[in-house]
Amino acid sequence: MELTAAHLAELTGGVVVGDPTVVVSAFAIDSRVLDPGSAFVALTAARDGHDFVVDAFAAGAVVALVAREVATPAGATLVVVDDPLAALGRVAAGVHPADRRVVGITGSAGKTATKDLTAAALAGALRVHASPGSFNNEAGFPLTLLGAPDATQVVVAEMGARFPGNIADLCAVARPEIGVITHIGLSHAEHLGGRAGIARTKGELVEALPATGYAVLNADDDTTPSLADRTSAAVVTVGVSPTADVVVRDIVLDGGLRPTFTIESPWGATAVTLGLRGAHQAHNAAMAVTVALLLGVPIDVAVADLGSATSADWRMDLVEAPGGVVVLNDAYNASPSSMHASLRAFATLPARGRHVAVVGDMLELGECGEAEHAEVGALAAELGVDVVIAVGPASAATATAASAGGAEVHHVADRDEARTVVAAIVEPGDAVLVKASRLVGLEVVADALVRGEAVA
Numbered sequence: 001m002e003l004t005a006a007h008l009a010e011l012t013g014g015v016v017v018g019d020p021t022v023v024v025s026a027f028a029i030d031s032r033v034l035d036p037g038s039a040f041v042a043l044t045a046a047r048d049g050h051d052f053v054v055d056a057f058a059a060g061a062v063v064a065l066v067a068r069e070v071a072t073p074a075g076a077t078l079v080v081v082d083d084p085l086a087a088l089g090r091v092a093a094g095v096h097p098a099d100r101r102v103v104g105i106t107g108s109a110g111k112t113a114t115k116d117l118t119a120a121a122l123a124g125a126l127r128v129h130a131s132p133g134s135f136n137n138e139a140g141f142p143l144t145l146l147g148a149p150d151a152t153q154v155v156v157a158e159m160g161a162r163f164p165g166n167i168a169d170l171c172a173v174a175r176p177e178i179g180v181i182t183h184i185g186l187s188h189a190e191h192l193g194g195r196a197g198i199a200r201t202k203g204e205l206v207e208a209l210p211a212t213g214y215a216v217l218n219a220d221d222d223t224t225p226s227l228a229d230r231t232s233a234a235v236v237t238v239g240v241s242p243t244a245d246v247v248v249r250d251i252v253l254d255g256g257l258r259p260t261f262t263i264e265s266p267w268g269a270t271a272v273t274l275g276l277r278g279a280h281q282a283h284n285a286a287m288a289v290t291v292a293l294l295l296g297v298p299i300d301v302a303v304a305d306l307g308s309a310t311s312a313d314w315r316m317d318l319v320e321a322p323g324g325v326v327v328l329n330d331a332y333n334a335s336p337s338s339m340h341a342s343l344r345a346f347a348t349l350p351a352r353g354r355h356v357a358v359v360g361d362m363l364e365l366g367e368c369g370e371a372e373h374a375e376v377g378a379l380a381a382e383l384g385v386d387v388v389i390a391v392g393p394a395s396a397a398t399a400t401a402a403s404a405g406g407a408e409v410h411h412v413a414d415r416d417e418a419r420t421v422v423a424a425i426v427e428p429g430d431a432v433l434v435k436a437s438r439l440v441g442l443e444v445v446a447d448a449l450v451r452g453e454a455v456a
C-alpha cells in the first residue's frame, strides 16, 4: 500500500502542512514500534500522541496525522484532522479493496486464539492477514486492515468491545462477511450491562453481516438463538451439542493439556490435535475450521496447520520449573468463562503432589462479581483442587466458597502476599495454576515459581 499525504488528507478531510507528495507505506500509533516510511497517528489515550511526534519522525515516520499543529523537525509533513482516531478508521475504510474478504471474531474469551486458529486454517488455501497480537479496538482494527499486504485475500480480525456501539463502529470501517462469536460470558460486564448487555453488544457483529454472509455461533451457548435472530446472514452453529451444524466430539487432553478431538461437519469429518492447551481450544479450533470450510477450504487443508498455532505469553504456558513444580501460567487475564476453562484443564494435569490454584480477582464484573467469584471457588473445590490461594478483595468470595467445598484456602490481599504464601506452601511435585485479571499482576508469582524461587 502506498498513499500520498494528499491522498490521506482527501480521505480524512484533513489539511496537509508540508509536502503533499510524500508517500506513506505503513501506519503506526507507537513511536517506538514504527517502520520507516510510516504515517504516525497521534492518538490521545493515557498519553497524548502529540508529545511523541518528534520521536516518530526520528524513528522514520514521513507523515504525522495530528489534531493540531505541533513542532516538527524541518521538512516533516503533517496532516491535520479533527480526530486522528476517526481519521485512521476513514483511511482504512477508504483503501480497503472491495474484493478483500473480512472475517470478524468477537466473544467474551478466545478471540485472539480463534483469530490465530482461523488464520492457520485458511493459510493453506488463501493469502490471509490476521490482526497482530490482540489488536482489536478502534485503533487496532483499522491498523490490521492497513497492515494487510497488497495480495491479501482474507483479513481475519479480532473485534473487542468495552462499550455498546464499539463493534458496530468497527464493522462500519470494513464490513465482515463472516462473523464469529466464540461465546457470551461476563468480560467487561460492568460497562456492558450484564450478560444480556454483552450479548447485545457482541451481537452488533452479526447484525452487520450481509445476507450473503455467515454467522458462526456457539451451539452450546444459550444466547445463540437470540443472536441468530438478529442476523440476515446464514447461521452455522459449532459445539459439542449433537444438534450443532459442526460438532466437536471426543475431546481428550494429553499430559501437556493439548486436546485431540473429532470435528464432524457437512463437509466431512476429521481428527485434530492442537498445540494450544485446554478443551476450550477444541471449540475455538472447530469455529476456525468452520470459517475455512465456509470459504471453500477443503477440510484436510483447513486442519493441516492447526497444530502449529501457539499462544502468546502467560496464556496457559506450561512449565516444569526447577524443584519439580509444574506451573500453568495463565496470568495474562481472567474472566469467569476463561477461569472455568483454565481450572477444568488444570484439574486434569498430572502431578505427583497437590494441585494449588493461585486465582485472583476478575475485574469489571459489576454486580455479578460476588456470585462469579464464589462460583470459581466452588468449581475449584469440586474439581478436586487441593489448595486455593485467593488473591485480592473480590476473591474473598472465592475463598469462602472453596473452603465450603473442602479445599485448603488462603485469602491474601495482593500479589506480593500471594508470592509469600506460595513460597511457604508450594512443594516439589505440586502443580500450580496462576490466573487473575491483568491488573492483579499475578505474572510475578508465576515468574517466581518458574525461576524456582517460590518453593518451600
Ligand SMILES: Nc1ncnc2c1ncn2[C@@H]1O[C@H](COP(=O)(O)OP(=O)(O)O)[C@@H](O)[C@H]1O
Pocket: 107, 108, 109, 110, 111, 112, 113, 114, 134, 182, 183, 278, 280, 281, 283, 284, 315, 316, 330, 333, 337, 338, 339, 341, 342
Ligand atoms: N472458548 C473459550 N472459553 C473459555 N475460555 C477461553 C476460550 N478460549 C480461550 N479462553 C481463555 O481465555 C483467556 C483469553 O484468551 P484469548 O484467546 O486471549 O481471548 P481474548 O482475545 O478474547 O481475550 C485465556 O485464558 C484462554 O485460555
Ligand SMILES: [Mg+2]
Pocket: 111, 112, 133, 134, 136, 158
Ligand atoms: Mg485478545
